[in-house]
Amino acid sequence: xxxxxxxxxxxxxxxxxxxxxxxxxxxxxxxxxxxxxxxxxxxxxxxxxxxxxxxxxxxxxxxxxxxxxxxxxxxxxxxxxxxxxxxxxxxxxxxxxxxxxxxxxxxxxxxxxxxxxxxxxxxxxxxxxxxxxxxxxxxxxxxxxxxxxxxxxxxxxxxxxxxxxxxxxxxxxxxxxxxxxxxxxxxxxxxxxxxxxxxxxxxx
Numbered sequence: 001x002x003x004x005x006x007x008x009x010x011x012x013x014x015x016x017x018x019x020x021x022x023x024x025x026x027x028x029x030x031x032x033x034x035x036x037x038x039x040x041x042x043x044x045x046x047x048x049x050x051x052x053x054x055x056x057x058x059x060x061x062x063x064x065x066x067x068x069x070x071x072x073x074x075x076x077x078x079x080x081x082x083x084x085x086x087x088x089x090x091x092x093x094x095x096x097x098x099x100x101x102x103x104x105x106x107x108x109x110x111x112x113x114x115x116x117x118x119x120x121x122x123x124x125x126x127x128x129x130x131x132x133x134x135x136x137x138x139x140x141x142x143x144x145x146x147x148x149x150x151x152x153x154x155x156x157x158x159x160x161x162x163x164x165x166x167x168x169x170x171x172x173x174x175x176x177x178x179x180x181x182x183x184x185x186x187x188x189x190x191x192x193x194x195x196x197x198x199x200x201x202x203x204x
Contacts, residue, residue, distance in 0.1 A: 004044055004138050011037040012142070015059035041140055055140040065142045068131075070095025070182070071108040071150040072190045073120055079168035080191065081152075082175060083115040086164045090178035093147075093187070094118075094166070108148040116166035117158035120150040126193050127186070128203045135183050147186075149194050 010033055017030035038056055042049045070093050073081040082091040094115040098107050105122040112120050131143040157166045169175055171191045177184060193199040 002132070004041065005132055005142075007037045007040045007044070008140070008142050011041075011056075012063045015063045018059050019061055045138065045140075052140055065144045067098040067104075068095060068143055068145045068181070069098050069104050069107040069111065070145065070147050071112040071120060071122070072126060072147055072194060073112065073118065073150045073152055074191075074194055075152065075168055077168070077170075078195075079170055080174075080187065081112070081116060081118060082167055082169055083163045084159070084165040084167070084175075085178050085181070086162050088178055088180070089164065091169075091175040092178040092181035093190075095147075095181075098146075104146050105148060108146075108150060112150060113155065114160055115163045117155045118166075119153045119155035121153055123149045123151055125149070125201050126190050126199075127201065129186065130204050133204050134186060135179070137180055139180065147190060149190075 014030040014033035014037065018027060018034070021027045021030060034056065038049060038052055042052055045051070071081075072093050075081070081094065083094045084091050094112045095108065096111050096115075098104065099110075102110065108122055109120055112118055125146065126149050127145070127147040129145040129147070131139065131145060159165050167175075171188065174184060174187060177187070189202065193202070
């Protein structure tokens with residue numbers, strides 16, 4: 001059984017219960033479920049409960065997954081654009097959390113430029129991944145990942161305040177990946193799809 005995912009579901013159901021609670025009894029019982037899920041997740045992670053406080057802000061509306069948007073870009077040598085995260089010193093295709101007020105495609109273009117200095121345009125969507133269904137490390141957040149195939153239109157490589165470096169890598173010589181953001185099986189799948197104009201969209 002996937003205990004971490006089960007505790008995330010308990011948390012989400014209890015938060016929904018809090019949003020729609022009709023009386024003090026419902027509030028108390030749903031809050032108790034949230035507290036229990038927090039204790040259980042902390043036990044699985046072998047971390048103090050306080051480490052999860054950031055993920056347990058009081059719910060004000062129906063809880064939904066977080067959305068991570070990324071751009072997949074190949075150069076003329078069929079090398080893949082990567083950004084090196086300062087947080088863990090490892091590499092990922094450029095991207096980040098979706099911002100309110102931007103379309104998913106606009107987020108991909110914005111994140112690529114901010115993280116690598118490369119200007120691009122979106123060609124098509126490659127994948128919508130449910131992070132739970134892939135070999136990412138455990139996370140208290142429930143995340144959907146949207147990956148767009150993009151074409152470079154200009155710019156030059158650079159980093160920014162939270163990106164240490166940016167570079168192009170061959171599919172046969174991938175850097176050490178930031179597996180919280182991207183895993184090797186996804187990179188290889190995305191590369192194959194990017195090379196096949198007739199590929200559809202993968203999901204889940």
